Amino acid sequence: MKIVFLGATREVGRSGFLVKTKEGNALLDYGVQPTREPAFPMHVQPKDVDAVLLTHAHLDHSGAIPLFFISERTELYATDLTIELTKLLIEDFLKISGFYLPFEYIDLLSMMRMAHGLKLYEQIKIKGLTAKFLEAGHIPGSASIILEGEGTRILYTGDIHTCDSLLLRSADAEFGELDVVITESTYANANHPPREDVEKEFVEFAREVVERGGTLLVPAFSVGRAQEVACVLKKYNFPHPVAMDGMALKTNEILFRYQEYLRDPTLFRKSIESIELITSWSQRRRIVQTPSVIISPAGMLVGGASVFYNHTISKNSKNAITIVSYQIPGTPGRTLLDKGIAIINGKPKKVKAEVRRFDFSFHSGRKELLEMFKGIKGSPKVYTVHGDEENCVKLAEELSIEIGLDAIAPKTGDIHSF
Ligand SMILES: [Zn+2]
Ligand SMILES: [Zn+2]
Structure with a gap:
């Protein structure tokens, strides 16, 4: 062989x-x-x-x-x-x-x-x-x-x-x-930090951002990570609006048909039922101005609705962006994490929003x-x-x-x- x-x-x-x-x-x-x-x-x-x-x-x-x-x-x-x-x-x-x-x-x-x-x-x-x-x-x-x-x-x-x-x-x-x-x-x-610590710190940070009037963008892979973040917020009964956008919604629909692959199908169902699913531009324009958590692909900011949200959210220091997954070198997500820079309309711009990384590996x-x-x-x-x-x-x-x-x-x- x-x-x-x-x-x-x-x-x-x-x-x-x-x-x-x-x-x-x-x-x-x-x-x-x-x-x-x-x-x-x-x-x-x-x-x-x-x-x-x-x-x-x-x-x-x-x-x-x-x-x-x-x-x-x-x-x-x-x-x-x-x-x-x-x-x-x-x-x-x-x-x-x-x-x-x-x-x-x-x-x-x-x-x-x-x-x-x-x-x-x-x-x-x-x-x-x-x-x-x-x-x-x-x-x-x-x-x-x-x-x-x-x-x-x-x-x-x-x-x-x-x-x-x-x-x-x-x-x-x-x-x-x-x-x-x-x-x-x-x-x-x-070594990854204990998962429960990361969950608690993330929920606390999300609460802090929303309570100061900011919007928190969580660029997340549409398959898995987006749903995990929704489950984390549900587990701790996050009291503020949460929205999910993009291909993550299609993944949700598929996962509802394959619940045997999930550890806790009930938590998954409750998490998805309790958040706003974004399907239109009017919703998108409203939610980006609302103190809330927005979970949206692409996870490395290479495309999808997270790019739209990033344009608005990165301009205001009340807002925040959390990176919750590995960022391949050369991707916009990695540049944001390493240098605090976002590419807006083809030009590099210093990001005013707070950028934090959470190790949901x-x-x-x-x-x-x-x-x-x-x-x-x-x-x-x-x-x-x-x-x-x-x-x-x-x-x-x-x-x-x-x-x-x-x-x-x-x-x-x-x-x-x-
Ligand atoms: Zn993989
Ligand atoms: Zn891989």
């Missing part, structure tokens, strides 16, 4: 790992780097791929998959919820970045026709390979994948969160004996990653990916020194054989 590292090596974005055996080949994720001009993983001939196995809907894992449905037809496997959410996110991606993309809407439709929606723990066979999808705790529908073939058993974590959140159950950590692990390293160098931190590896059976070869260079290298070192595993941070184009 061979693994080819196509992307997300020493970087976050454009994940893609090709597993080749004598009988057949499976591709684990095929995403894009969602910067202004999207970057892709290394090229693979569609005819060389028997199946694409997708861990979750995020574009850095899914965004380039339609490329396999332009001339050829391969099979796509993911959880049923991931398939629906992926369609939603790629449709939006085509709207925002279509100009730069080498595929079209029609290719997305071909992809949907070849998509097999699985339930967690369902086992599938692809030409001598067996795959199983386990709970990953990262976004609704997300999975880690166990792939087995030619006597080698691989775990690909995808993006993984081994703690409970309000919205999702924690990831499965029982993998059985493993020969190879491809692990994410997003926060391999950082849905990725395991250093402590959780090390704990997960301590619990793994066998002595697998480990590849650290999906983190910046420092994190991938550091995690590989720690796994070698502290747990005695043979671990490396591969580079793009590397091929490893077993």
Whole structure:
């Protein structure tokens, strides 16, 4: 068996790992780097791929998959919820970045026709390979994948969160004996603060902003993070208006149909029922002037309604913007966080609103990653990916020194054989 590292090596974005055996080949994720001009993983001939196995809907894992449905037809496997959410996110991606993309809407439709929606723990066979999808705790529908073939058993974590959140159950950590692990390293160098502390601080800050007459913008990913923030505000009975906008609303509708993927469907339902759902420009113009909390995609301010809200909200020091997720370098969200600058009508402007970061991570931190590896059976070869260079290298070192595993941070184009 061979693994080819196509992307997300020493970087976050454009994940893609090709597993080749004598009988057949499976591709684990095929995403894009969602910067202004999207970057892709290394090229693979569609005819060389028997199946694409997708861990979750995020574009850095899914965004380039339609490329396999332009001339050829391969099979796509993911959880049923991931398939629906992926369609939603790629449709939006085509709207925002279509100009730069080498595929079209029609290719997305071909992809949907070849998509097999699985339930967690369902086992599938692809030409001598067996795959199983386990709970990953990262976004609704997300999975880690166990792939087995030619006597080698691989775990690909995808993006993984081994703690409970309000919205999702924690990831499965029982993998059985493993020969190879491809692990994410997003926060391999950082420990997350206790979740309840973050929740309380966030709600207190939101209350402070609204009570001083300000509006708080929470740019949040439409899938998962937006709903988690709504659940946090509900859990603490936040007494002021809360609104949600953009694609997060479509996600809500989908999640109502897939409640088995949620940790607490009742809390989710109550959270959504108690907030204002923004669907028109008149509502948008009113709410942005109302002391309130506005939860709106895009999470990195690359598009969507959060860009509109940011224009108005960033100009007033009574207001605030909270960053609640990882911001990829080069995105407007990262620039806002690092430099306090927003791009308004193409020009950089100093932001007057208060900018705060809250660590609502849905990725395991250093402590959780090390704990997960301590619990793994066998002595697998480990590849650290999906983190910046420092994190991938550091995690590989720690796994070698502290747990005695043979671990490396591969580079793009590397091929490893077993
Ligand atoms: Zn993700
Ligand atoms: Zn990711």
